[in-house]
Amino acid sequence: MKKNAYFGLYIVMAILAVLPFIVPNSFYLDLVIRMAINAVIVLGLNLLIGFAGQISLGHAGFLGIGAYASAVLPTHFGWHPLLAMAAGAVVTGLLAGLVARPIFKLKGHYLAMATLGLGIILNIAIRNEAQWTGGPDGMPVPTMGLFGFELASDKQWYWVVALLLSVSVWASLNLIDSPFGRALRALHGSEVASQVVGVDVVRYKVAIFVMSAVFASLMGSVTAHYVGFVTPNLADFFHSIELVTMVVIGGMASVYGSLVGAVLLTALPQALATFEGWETVAFGSILMLCMIFMPKGLVPTLAAKFGKGD
């Protein structure tokens, strides 16, 4: 591992430590928390898209499983929130693994199709099973208790999420530099070549897909408890696209790019709210312009421009 590999992590942690004392009000604190939650999801998704070169257009579906596990199991069956969260993650992992094995023998657009299909089916199921999920209107989520201590205020949530984000950045940096990470990058470069040197391509792809899906599910649970309410929009196609966009705009295969992408795209709808009615047009235009002029994403493009490695 490079000597200064953790330099960026220290900066991230420093920013996270200072942020709650400089945000002007609770509106911005809420925005920061949602940015951090998205950043963790995007870190996981970037491992799949950026490093392993595989596309998922259905990640919001996995997020939905986590979120609804945390909503439905404690509400209807009295489960402990942590147990519900774990159950969501396990179900997501099993489902992702089950689906991934046959899909990952395919390539490119077929994979996009299969993940997209899976996401849409999950979303339709959430919308239709109204007796459990509240249907299109959504349902409230009980608060999260940790060892007899209620997680209620935004300040408490902030520290929990900041910790999760720091750990995720640290884990991603390590993973990329591990034999596992090198195998992922190898199969992104050339599957045949990596097979020749003994990388079990399908196994690695399944592993990273399951991992990023579980990430999404866990953060879905966190989102559900933090917001206190879940709606099917959390699991819809558009949200899947938003997540992929965060990865690509920030920069594929860039850990810090994931953070930048998550921060920008979480803030963007707030910034565009002033356009009244033109939000969709503005959002679409920004997506297109970014991709046309910076197809590699912000962080790698800027890093190349200023002559620094990522």
Place this chain on the structure above:
Amino acid sequence: MLAQFLQFLFSGVTVGATYALAALGFTLIYNASNVINFAQGEFIMLGGMLAVYFTQAGLPLPVALLLAILIPAIVGIIVEKLAIEPVKGAETVTLIIITIGASLVIRGLIQVWLGKNTFSLPAFSGDEPIQILGATLLPQSLWVLGVTALVVIALWYFFNRTLQGKAMLATSYNRVAAELVGINTSWVLFMSFAMSAALGALGGILVTPITLTSYDVGIMLGLKGFVAAVVGGLGNGLGAVLGGLLVGILEAMGAGYISSSYKDAIPFVLILLILFFMPRGLFGGKSTDRV
């Protein structure tokens, strides 16, 4: 029993023809450029919405319909020129996001211009249903099926009997080789976007009198068109048409016999099953990878 089955079949084939036109659009662009155009559904929406707008503005039906096909074709060309050509050879996921961006812009503009209401278009030759063995068939369904059949024949002629069509086919087989024999591949890309958009718009116009339209119908229609294209084996024109019909019929049968609230999920369940068991689609050929 039979009447009910026929009824589902009629509605399935009608919607399926729209999916088939959308799937043909996906196929044309995919063959010319390896791009999956996620804005395809918006061309379907544009066709329907513009047809409504121009007929309500008092234009005679044929003129309104012609404009409602021409304008989306021009929009398709603009998307290709401004957003696809400048990034030739970019990563798949980059291209996917660009086309999604384009679809948002198109949908957003229509929402601002024509609002969020649902619109309908009068059927081309009346609403008097035709009785067949106890089931009813709308005259508009015959329009949908007839025009789709004509389009398929015309496309077959274009790709097999004309130089331009063969140039497009050659480009889809091997771009570099096509350029070597003097085919202008950027013209091919240009044509494929214009034709895809026009096909999508045509489908949207034809089906609007039956299914109604609004600014946001493009997403689902487009995604189902994509499913149809993959069912038929991505890149295979005949497969796309059969895939579209199959998706439409299964959706109507599923909605009728199993559950109408899961209607929209049926195409996606189908595609997952097909990808698991026949990864190249029903009609896709074998392919090998180049290292």
